[in-house]
Structures are given as structure tokens and as C-alpha cells.
Amino acid sequence: MPIDAAFDIISFTSFIVLVVLGLGVIASMMGIFNLGHGDFVLLGAYTVFVFDELGLPIWLGMTVAPFAVALVGLVLERTVIRRFYAAPIIAMLGTYAIGVVIRETVRGLIGGLYHAIPEPLPGMIDIGDISISKWRLTVILITVLVVLVSYLLLRRTTLGLKIRASLENPALARSAAISTGQIYALTFAFGCGLAGLAGALMVPAFSLSADLGVRFLIQAFLAIMLGGVGTFEGPIGGAALIGATTAAFPWVMNPILADIMVFVLAIVAIRLRPTGLFTKRRL
Amino acid sequence: MSERESANGGWGALPRRRFLASTAWTAGAVATGLGSWVVPAKWASAADPIKVGIATDLTGAIGIAGNACANTARMMVEDINAAGGVIGRPLELYIEDTASNESVAVNNVRKLVQRHRVDVVLGGITSSMRNAIKDVIVNRGRTLYIYPQLYEGRECTPYLFCTGPTPAQQCDALIPWLMADGAKRFAFPSANYIWPHRLNEYARKVVEANGGEVVFEEYYPLDQIEYSATVSKIMNENIDIVFFTVIPPGLAPFVKQVYEAGYQQRGGRLSCVYYDENLLNFHPPHEMEGLVSCLDYFRAISDGGEHRFSADLHARYDAKFPDGPGFAAGSAATGIYRGLKMWEAAVNEAGNLERDDVAAAIDHAKIENGPGGGSEMVPGTYHCRMNMYIAVCKSGRYEIAEQSDGMVEPGECL
Numbered sequence: 297m298p299i300d301a302a303f304d305i306i307s308f309t310s311f312i313v314l315v316v317l318g319l320g321v322i323a324s325m326m327g328i329f330n331l332g333h334g335d336f337v338l339l340g341a342y343t344v345f346v347f348d349e350l351g352l353p354i355w356l357g358m359t360v361a362p363f364a365v366a367l368v369g370l371v372l373e374r375t376v377i378r379r380f381y382a383a384p385i386i387a388m389l390g391t392y393a394i395g396v397v398i399r400e401t402v403r404g405l406i407g408g409l410y411h412a413i414p415e416p417l418p419g420m421i422d423i424g425d426i427s428i429s430k431w432r433l434t435v436i437l438i439t440v441l442v443v444l445v446s447y448l449l450l451r452r453t454t455l456g457l458k459i460r461a462s463l464e465n466p467a468l469a470r471s472a473a474i475s476t477g478q479i480y481a482l483t484f485a486f487g488c489g490l491a492g493l494a495g496a497l498m499v500p501a502f503s504l505s506a507d508l509g510v511r512f513l514i515q516a517f518l519a520i521m522l523g524g525v526g527t528f529e530g531p532i533g534g535a536a537l538i539g540a541t542t543a544a545f546p547w548v549m550n551p552i553l554a555d556i557m558v559f560v561l562a563i564v565a566i567r568l569r570p571t572g573l574f575t576k577r578r579l
Numbered sequence: 580m581s582e583r584e585s586a587n588g589g590w591g592a593l594p595r596r597r598f599l600a601s602t603a604w605t606a607g608a609v610a611t612g613l614g615s616w617v618v619p620a621k622w623a624s625a626a627d628p629i630k631v632g633i634a635t636d637l638t639g640a641i642g643i644a645g646n647a648c649a650n651t652a653r654m655m656v657e658d659i660n661a662a663g664g665v666i667g668r669p670l671e672l673y674i675e676d677t678a679s680n681e682s683v684a685v686n687n688v689r690k691l692v693q694r695h696r697v698d699v700v701l702g703g704i705t706s707s708m709r710n711a712i713k714d715v716i717v718n719r720g721r722t723l724y725i726y727p728q729l730y731e732g733r734e735c736t737p738y739l740f741c742t743g744p745t746p747a748q749q750c751d752a753l754i755p756w757l758m759a760d761g762a763k764r765f766a767f768p769s770a771n772y773i774w775p776h777r778l779n780e781y782a783r784k785v786v787e788a789n790g791g792e793v794v795f796e797e798y799y800p801l802d803q804i805e806y807s808a809t810v811s812k813i814m815n816e817n818i819d820i821v822f823f824t825v826i827p828p829g830l831a832p833f834v835k836q837v838y839e840a841g842y843q844q845r846g847g848r849l850s851c852v853y854y855d856e857n858l859l860n861f862h863p864p865h866e867m868e869g870l871v872s873c874l875d876y877f878r879a880i881s882d883g884g885e886h887r888f889s890a891d892l893h894a895r896y897d898a899k900f901p902d903g904p905g906f907a908a909g910s911a912a913t914g915i916y917r918g919l920k921m922w923e924a925a926v927n928e929a930g931n932l933e934r935d936d937v938a939a940a941i942d943h944a945k946i947e948n949g950p951g952g953g954s955e956m957v958p959g960t961y962h963c964r965m966n967m968y969i970a971v972c973k974s975g976r977y978e979i980a981e982q983s984d985g986m987v988e989p990g991e992c993l
Contacts (some may be wrong), residue, residue, distance in 0.1 A: 304807030304836075400638065407903040408642035410827065410861040420839055429839045502804060503831030503861055507640055511802055511828050546799075546808035552771055555800040 309539030318490030320531025332395030334509030340495025369488025403506035524572015632697030639679025692720035727914025731777030747990030762819035855909030864975035876951035
């Protein structure tokens with residue numbers, strides 16, 4: 297029991313981390329809470345569905361999904377989102393509205409039905425008495441890889457430096473010949489691309505329905521509040537905590553109580569450390 | 580069909596594979612989706628049309644069932660009008676979206692009852708929806724209400740008639756059938772709302788009366804999507820039958836995790852009484868293999884060729900709404916059929932639209948034919964007798980395993 301429990305908990309945590317990563321990047325780097333994030337996740341899942349319907353390989357759909365969703369994000373940023381930077385509250389409403397439009401459009405396109413998407417890597421690996429889903433294992437590995445790459449991109453490259461500069465002091469960044477407008481557009485597109493990847497990877501495990509992404513949104517926000525906005529590690533750490541407690545609590549208590557306990561503990565933690573658990577130094 | 584109707588023909592009117600072509604349509608539907616749809620009677624008549632209200636979840640999480648209901652009503656009203664209407668008057672259909680959201684629903688239903696002054700309302704899918712809108716319709720609205728979905732029973736409100744299956748109809752034959760090969764240990768993993776609680780209460784009695792045991796009965800938040808703790812319990816407790824009432828969005832991960840743990844491989848069986856054809860796409864076929872459901876109609880009955888009436892009805896529905904949600908019992912489409920037909924028979928018998936007269940006539944209404952066979956209201960109980968079928972999922976289709984010997988008693992409001 298301990299090994300399969302640990303695997304299931306880590307695997308669920310990976311999905312939450314993937315969703316939070318994109319949301320966290322946008323919130324931390326741009327100061328915008330993207331309430332449409334769940335629907336960008338849905339868009340990634342929908343891309344995979346389109347590939348499946350057209351008879352193309354699933355893995356191709358999963359490769360294309362982050363880029364397709366990033367492109368949608370880029371267009372939306374250039375046309376709509378950039379008008380909201382001065383008013384973060386309005387930005388929340390605006391992104392929420394965009395999310396609703398995406399969700400209901402997808403609902404129409406899939407006929408309001410549910411669709412199972414097969415895993416590119418079906419089957420289980422049997423280790424002694426326990427069987428481990430190959431796909432869930434793959435998602436764990438990809439999550440680790442993506443977190444690592446995103447971290448290096450933001451921390452170790454010139455582009456990452458420009459992004460951080462634009463966040464810290466936009467006026468100074470502009471005077472240093474950094475086009476903050478372009479940087480914001482890129483960052484937003486990057487965050488959306490991560491959402492698309494999350495959706496593409498999770499759809500075989502959860503099936504496609506229009507409400508796929510919304511389910512994760514509240515947990516993702518909780519994770520960001522818990523971890524703290526403004527850093528790279530904050531949201532990821534928060535996501536790991538929320539994911540692990542959500543998956544682990546039902547092992548030891550009544551599931552309904554477990555659901556409430558996750559929120560209670562998160563609220564207590566936020567009360568004790570209002571700026572987040574992982575906010576020692578800024579990125 | 581009017582122009583307004585065809586412009587907003589429901590999600591069902593959408594060819595699934597024509598993604599790009601349908602984008603414009605969708606934008607239109609999204610823009611106008613919250614309004615009400617009116618399908619006026621085609622033929623001019625000296626008499627005023629009779630107004631039939633449909634209040635169902637066209638959008639939101641329950642949209643599949645809602646659109647199946649609305650499509651069924653569209654088809655039937657067209658048929659009834661083509662055959663001369665009811666008491667010589669044409670029917671006019673008013674469709675209102677309850678949007679899988681009770682607070683939106685109450686306002687929209689009020690519109691049906693107070694502004695359009697419909698003569699009858701059919702609809703509501705979930706029990707919480709029925710409870711939210713019944714007062715608006717029956718008490719304050721003084722209108723007849725027909726509720727079409729399978730549900731937990733105990734709804735004994737005058738002027739409210741239930742045309743879907745009850746726990747007795749779904750469990751009395753199914754549970755002994757599941758236990759026939761010696762299976763005794765049940766698990767009841769369930770979503771935490773009224774239907775699973777009450778259905779489980781009933782199912783537990785049937786399990787215990789047949790010498791079985793409910794090893795655990797557990798409730799989850801409606802949106803839980805991680806079930807490893809439950810699945811581990813199912814495997815460690817050597818459960819024979821998982822009789823579940825988990826609902827989307829948790830449904831897909833639940834079934835997948837059960838399958839991946841090797842439950843079916845070691846001979847375990849899944850059973851869930853709302854599974855119909857509209858849920859076949861929900862899981863890959865191998866995850867659903869052997870799943871058992873019990874409903875008043877399955878497509879396999881029509882495909883069998885014995886039920887000509889069901890087969891014709893289903894074929895016409897498919898021709899009219901080739902994509903989107905199908906004509907299926909778990910989506911309340913068969914309940915809508917029975918409800919509308921019984922109401923039609925009652926109005927013809929009463930000869931007028933007075934609520935008391937029509938209610939008195941529905942109380943003993945019978946229909947000779949319907950999906951899955953005829954049905955009749957049990958007088959004084961607001962519920963129907965109907966044929967029931969136990970079906971097993973095989974390679975992504977249902978096969979009928981057993982059918983009731985005649986109509987089954989609803990066992991409610993006695």
C-alpha cells in the first residue's frame with residue numbers, strides 16, 4: 297500500500313503543478329491573475345481531441361497543443377489583455393470573460409458530450425503486487441522536466457533576465473531598451489502554452505469535457521496564494537502542497553472532511569505567512 | 580421549423596467533425612444561448628395554440644441530458660401537430676435553459692410560467708433542480724409539472740408527475756442479478772448529494788435482503804477527481820461489486836483508476852444505474868467492459884428487432900438529430916417521451932386544459948407504446964409502471980442481459 301499510495305499522490309500532484317506553473321508564471325511575472333487559465337488548459341485538451349478525431353497521432357496533438365494555445369494567448373494578449381495591465385481587478389474579470397467564451401465555444405464544438413482520449417502510452421507496469429499506469433509515470437517525468445526547463449529559462453537566460461526586469465521596474469527596463477510590451481506578450485503566451493501542455497497531458501486521465509479546466513482553477517489559485525506570488529518556487533511549492541494533501545487526506549479521513557481540511561490548512565498557513573510559504577527571495 | 584429554431588438548433592444540430600464550419604454557428608449560439616426558444620405551431624388554426632414548456636439544462640455540466648430532452652420534445656411536438664394537435668389545437672413549444680444552475684433556473688422557469696403562461700412544464704434533470712423549480716411551477720405557478728429523470732423517489736407532490744424510473748424499478752431486479760454468481764461484497768462509492776444517499780439507502784436493503792454485505796459506503800465532494808484511496812480500499816477489501824454513483828467530472832478518473840488497479844482483471848464488476856448510450860464515449864471501451872446498468876430503455880432493444888415501435892422512434896430521432904446527445908434513458912429522453920404522451924392522452928380525455936381535470940386524467944394515463952414498451956401511471960402515486968432492462972457493456976455497446984417480466988411497480992407514494 298505505501299508505494300502505490302505514494303505513486304498516486306505524486307502523480308496527482310504533477311497534474312496540479314503543471315496547471316499552476318502557467319498560472320504562476322503569469323501571476324508572478326506580470327501581476328495578472330488569469331481567471332481564464334482553466335479554459336486555456338481546456339483548449340490544450342481540445343487540441344489533442346481534434347488530432348484524435350482527424351486520425352492523427354495523439355502524441356503529435358500533445359506536441360502541437362502548447363504552441364497552438366500559446367498562439368491563442370499571444371493574440372489575446374495583443375488585442376485584449378494588454379489593455380488591462382493598469383487595472384488588475386478588471387483584468388480578472390476580463391480573463392474570466394475570455395474563459396467563459398472559450399469554454400462555451402468548446403462545449404458547442406464537442407456537442408456538449410464527453411470524450412475519452414486514449415493514452416499515447418497505454419497499459420500498466422506491474423511491480424510485484426502493484427500496477428503503475430505508464431501514462432501517469434510519463435506525466436510525472438514530463439512535469440519534472442518542464443519545471444526544470446522553465447526555471448532555467450527564467451533564471452539563467454537573457455530573456456529570463458529581461459522578463460524579470462520588466463516586472464521589477466518597467467520604466468527602467470524600457471529605458472534600457474527592453475520592449476516591455478513584447479516581453480509581456482511573450483510571457484503571457486508562455487504561460488498559456490504551459491496551460492495548453494497541462495491540458496494535453498491530463499486529458500487521457502480525465503476525459504475531455506468542457507468543464508475540464510475549471511475543476512483545477514480553484515486549487516491552482518489556492519496553491520499560488522499558499523506559495524506566494526512573485527517568485528518561481530512559490531506557486532510550484534504551493535501546488536505540490538495542495539496536490540499532495542488533496543490526494544493524501546482521503547487515505548486517512550472521510551473524503552468530504554478531507555476536501556474541507558485542505559482549504560482549512562491552506563487558510564491557516566496563509567494567515568500565518570500572508571506573503572506565502574516560499575517567498576524568501578524574489579526571482 | 581421556424582428560422583429562430585434552426586438558428587439555435589441546440590448543440591445536437593452540430594456535426595461533430597465539422598469543426599471549422601461550425602465555429603460561426605457556435606459564436607451565434609454562445610451570443611444568443613441564454614434566451615428562450617419558441618417553436619411556433621406551423622399550421623394556422625382558429626384555436627389558440629396550447630403552450631408546452633420545457634425547462635432543461637441546455638448548457639452547463641448536465642447539457643447532454645438537457646439537449647436530449649429538448650430534442651425529444653421538439654420531435655414529438657412536431658409529430659403531435661402533424662397528427663392534428665391536441666383537442667384540435669396545435670402545440671407551441673417554449674424551451675427555457677435551466678443552465679445546470681438552480682438560481683438561473685428559477686428565473687427562467689418563472690418566465691415560462693408567468694410570462695408565457697405555459698399549460699404544462701416538463702423538465703429538470705437533477706433532484707436539486709426539481710426541488711428548486713417545483714414550487715415556482717406547482718404552487719405559485721399553479722401549473723402541471725412532469726419530471727422525466729430517474730431519481731431517488733419520495734416525491735409525492737400533487738400536480739407533479741414523475742415519469743422516470745425509481746430506486747425500486749432500478750434495484751429490485753438488478754442487485755439479485757449481480758449476486759447470481761455468488762458475488763456478495765459490495766462497495767458504494769458515491770457523490771455527496773441527495774440521489775446517491777437515498778438510492779444507496781434503498782440498494783443497501785436489497786443487498787442485505789439477498790444475503791450480501793455493503794463493505795463500505797463512502798461519499799465524495801461532487802468535484803473530487805482523485806480516487807486512489809478509494810481504489811485501494813476496493814482492492815484490499817476484495818470487493819465483488821462496485822455499485823457507484825460518482826458523477827462527472829470525477830467519473831472518468833474514478834473508472835480509469837479502478838481499471839488501472841486491475842479490479843476487472845481479477846473478476847470485479849462495476850455497476851451504475853444511470854449509464855446509458857450517451858456515456859459510452861466517456862471511457863475507453865476496455866475500461867467499461869462488463870459494466871452493468873438498469874434502465875427503462877437501451878438502444879439494444881431497438882437493434883434486437885422485436886420492438887418495432889422503439890426502433891422507429893429511435894431511427895427518426897437519429898435522422899433528425901444525427902450528432903450530439905442521443906435518445907437515451909439515463910439522459911431522461913425516454914421520461915420526456917412518456918411524460919408528453921401521457922399528458923397528451925390526459926388532455927384529450929379531459930377535453931380542456933384545467934389543471935385539476937388534466938391531473939385527474941394523467942393519474943390513470945396509459946400509453947400503449949413507447950421506448951422500451953408501454954407504461955402506465957399508478958393511480959394516486961404520481962409514478963409510472965414501466966418495463967425495465969438490465970444491460971451489460973460489451974466492446975463499447977450494451978447488450979440486454981435480462982428484461983422485466985412485464986411492467987415493474989414504481990413502489991413510491993403508497
